[in-house]
Amino acid sequence: MDTITRRQFLKATGAGALGAAATSLTFEDIANAAITRPLPLNTPILVVVTLYGGNDGLNTVVPARDPLYRSLRPGIAYSESEVLPLSEGLFLNGSMTGLHSLWNKNQVAIVRGVGYPNSDRSHFTSMAIWQSGLLGAAKTGWLGRWVETQPQDPLLAISLGSVLPPLLAGTKRSGSVLPLGGLKVPTGSLASDCIKLSIESKSDNLLQSMAAQSMRDLFTVSGDITPILKAPAPTAPDLPTAIGGNAGGDTNLTQQLDIVAKLVAAGSPTRVWSVSLGGFDTHANEKGAQSILLGVVSQGISKFMSQMRNTNRGNDVVVLVYSEFGRRVKANASEGTDHGTSGPVFVLGSRIKGGLYGEQPSLSNLKNDDLAVTTDFRDIYATLLEKVLSTPAERILGNWKGRTPLFN
């Protein structure tokens, strides 16, 4: 049996691109890139928000009127007065007021019951599937493969944070990483020494040439981006990660989205942004912890969308929010929930046709106590690839036919 874990998943390789990358980039060329070649207006931009740990979908999009919902998880169920009305008897978690007002403007699509066949309850296997966009032991991410269909550009796909998520890993090229607060690049003679050290060498093995490449990218990516980030990044809110915090993800979503907003507004030639929030592995005392986290997601995204509306990119941005699985319907004894199957996916933007998509998994027809999968996640990816990234889904997802008609 394949033992694909996140650790294995993270190790995509990079030989072919390195030779190509080494040829032409100079510091001066790139320093002006954001100014000289800004992303053309009306180019769609995808912002991917990964919720690590397995977000409890039933307490996010809440069937508050369903008596089974209340009886299966009495300690952690929400009553109708605590949640925000959507439609078809569903409600949004009460902390998600920002997203709710976007819902009222028809800018939020909620796809229900999203997952894949034979749900796997391992954080690592399931996240690997979601991030690769393929079932089985894929070594690349769906957006990493997309990067490889595009002309080489280290600014094309950027993840906020210090470690490359599998999502952006390609076979020959991957997306870039931008730490919070921007990069502080060496200057003066240290810079010229480091640039010498970052030249590709014929005797480099694969990982050594990637190490050299990462130092070269430091000068390319940062040369473009650092001037844009003049203001210091806002400090991160101190989020509760003590409960449900053992399944990965970053803790400062608002800060990450703030930086994305600045860079998008400045015209960074970036088509894909990746941000994340951890802490959703709520095996214990779920209600308070999850609601705080969902509040951060909602507030961060609605603030981001309103920042975008004040720029000329307001119509270009589409936001995808997903997690590796939903959680068990029944609560456990610790007022939490264990790993489950399907969950809702959010897609937002002014080009999105707001509303509910897919079928709400029935609580009276559980499979092994778990929710059914009613929409395959690849339907959404395929739609986003075509409508946002203008790329035939077949090139990334193989022969996948399903689509979700999310766009106006």
Place this chain on the structure above:
Amino acid sequence: MASVAERRRIARLVHRFGFGPKPGEFATLVSQGFDAAANKYLISPSSDAFADSQPEPLVSDQGPRPAPNSSAVVTYATEKRAQLSSLTLWWLDRMVLSEHSLRERMTWFWHGHWATSYQKVDDALPMFLQNLTLRAFSLGNFKTMSQAMVNDGALIFWLDGQTNTIKAPNENLSRELMELFILGVNRYTESDVRETAKALTGYRVNKTSGAVTFLPRQHFSGTINFLGTSGSFDGNSLCEYLVSRNDCALFISERMWYRFISSTNLFQDQGLTQSFAQRDISKLVQALGRHPALDDPANSMVKSPIDWFISVCRALEITPSKFSNTALLRRYLDNLGQVPFFPPNVGGWPADQAWLSSSSAQYRIQFATALLKEANLNLISATPAAQRIAALADLLGIAAWSQRTELALKGAIKDPQRLTLLAICSPEYVVSA
């Protein structure tokens, strides 16, 4: 003169089964040859003069957190930070200064395997006790280790074992026990997860002391059915059964291969699992260290931030606890994404490409700049300029420099500090080639 291949094999041994050479060590090992080096590196002596003389870190049971806004809470929080700092520096010092580094290397490996984070445990004492357990069993029997871990307060608390009851089992611990600790993913069914959770009921943890009490009346003593067996199980007998399965030998061999040989060229050698037949970790370590794959140029690995930092400290005689600003030290490690006692999730730290982002490159250069201010550079300064590049290869345990790096180093040949900074940031040092 030893061949580059021989130097590489010894360099891999020293960097992967230890934390890199101390001054003079690499040249000596090279002159003695790989077999002698393997005999020295792969067998841990029963005592370690440095480690045995070290005082324990200043950690103690702080009891519950005082009420918010009370005067006691300030003292409590200050003490809490001091305890975490003491614990972290204690371990970093051991990694740098212990006379034989295999035991610390293995303790570090097991910390990433049974990955438990202070983030949730939030008390230094249970983390310290877990660290002692990991060290005590780091080269011992894996069954005994697993049984100790399933009774470890920090691990149980981390995976919600203390809230796992008969009425509504919490599956977090039982799942990870099989998936990440003993068998490997998909070597069990969902039903096995639910059943074995029952065997892990009845364990209560005192959060601040890490003490674990087994409460027989709260333990499910009925029959459970899993993985082709049935009966009444508790944590110890559950571990015994899981560890006895062939999948355990396969999984632990895979995990050690992944961390010591290659994360890209996956484990193929079923014969290696034979060396783990008795679940003797030390035997598996010896088999891995002498495996021909360690000689294969394709099996390069990126040094994780801790690997890189500790090996710099060893070569340049830097003691972490004596760092002029230890809070800054922790921040550098945090920026690079790896702080002891804070694995990012229950799966442990990533490997290889994940450490090669442009942001890591930036932080590595900053960190190296700070480290060089604390370094003992006498050895390089005393070497004539023309021989410094070769001397650095021996000092740092590098098989051979590339033309690219030689050229870059030549430009700084007169400035030992800059020269060494470039050497420790070079692809040859960042990657265990």
